[in-house]
Amino acid sequence: MTSNDRDFIRSIERGFTVLSAFGEQRPTPTPAEVAEATGLSRPAVRRILLTLQRLGYVDNDGDRWRLTPRVLSLGRHFSASHALTEAAQPLLLELADRTGESASLGVLDGTDVVYAARVPVRRIMSINVSVGTRVPAYATSMGRALLAWESPDTVDRVVSGSGFAPLGPATVTDADALREAVGAVREHGYALTSDELERGLITLAAPVRDASGVSVGALASSTSTGRASVEEFRDAVAPLITDAAERLSSRMGFTGH
Structure with missing residues (x-):
């Protein structure tokens, strides 16, 4: 493992990967759709969405999620x-x-x-x-x-x-x-x-x-x-x-x- 690998925080990478899943084709995706788009597991997507929601960057209406103006x-x-x-x-x-x-x-x-x-x-x-x-x-x-x-x-x-x-x-x-x-x-x-x-x-x-x-x-x-x-x-x-x-x-x- 290189020093650059040791400095790389994969949880942050996954967070930005989830944010990038929102777009014109998926403005209000479900967790399953985010998982399919990112290749992440559904449990991981759920945890990341809930964390981003607590930080104010996403919100949900039932099973559908959307970006907030804070992004x-x-x-x-x-x-x-x-x-x-x-x-x-x-x-x-x-x-x-x-x-x-x-x-x-x-x-x-x-x-x-x-x-x-x-x-x-x-x-x-x-x-x-x-x-x-x-x-x-x-x-x-x-x-x-x-x-x-x-x-x-x-x-x-x-x-x-x-x-x-x-x-x-x-x-x-x-x-x-x-x-x-x-x-x-x-x-x-x-x-x-x-x-x-x-x-x-x-x-x-x-x-x-x-x-x-x-x-x-x-x-x-x-x-x-x-x-x-x-x-x-x-x-x-x-x-x-x-x-x-x-x-x-x-x-x-x-x-x-």
Whole structure:
């Protein structure tokens, strides 16, 4: 056995083999049809389908199985993430320069927001924020901006998967309040949070949308209550960040409103 053979995980291979069995000829196959198409045993196909269902990539209606919209995220994240972070970098530098505050790009991953790019100006959060840092979507302005134009299934998944632990004095701690906050983003074009992720932190985020109109990222700026009031920060930063998000959305192919 070679080192490459030892590193090869056959269970992952079988999982992708099952996903590949879905297609134009078999949009809603039965486990027996998947087994026939893949050459895998029916018990193995059943276990793989149930695992993929738990992960959110397939669902079933009786004996018929179908892919869920979540599989689109695999291709979307691959095609969009590199172009998105590259296109966002000069805008983040511009935002940090114009606001004097940190600027970030976040993307949605499960129920969390992951920092994909960041231009730090000064440390204002007690947690160490860098590219790759994960924060819960429910307690962040970026999370709400990302959910504003997501599919109802994605919003439901994030809401149902959020623990709503009170992380700061004003953290949103129930599903209805989060849904209301997400709806406000569609009305105002940005999300604003204060004392939610942690005490003293104010953040403002605007959604970045692609050609399909879906939120593929969120630009955000942060400050502390010791440096500005919520009203001062909103008045100064909201026009800048929504403009930057609109320009980045245009670069990602978004042409609507």
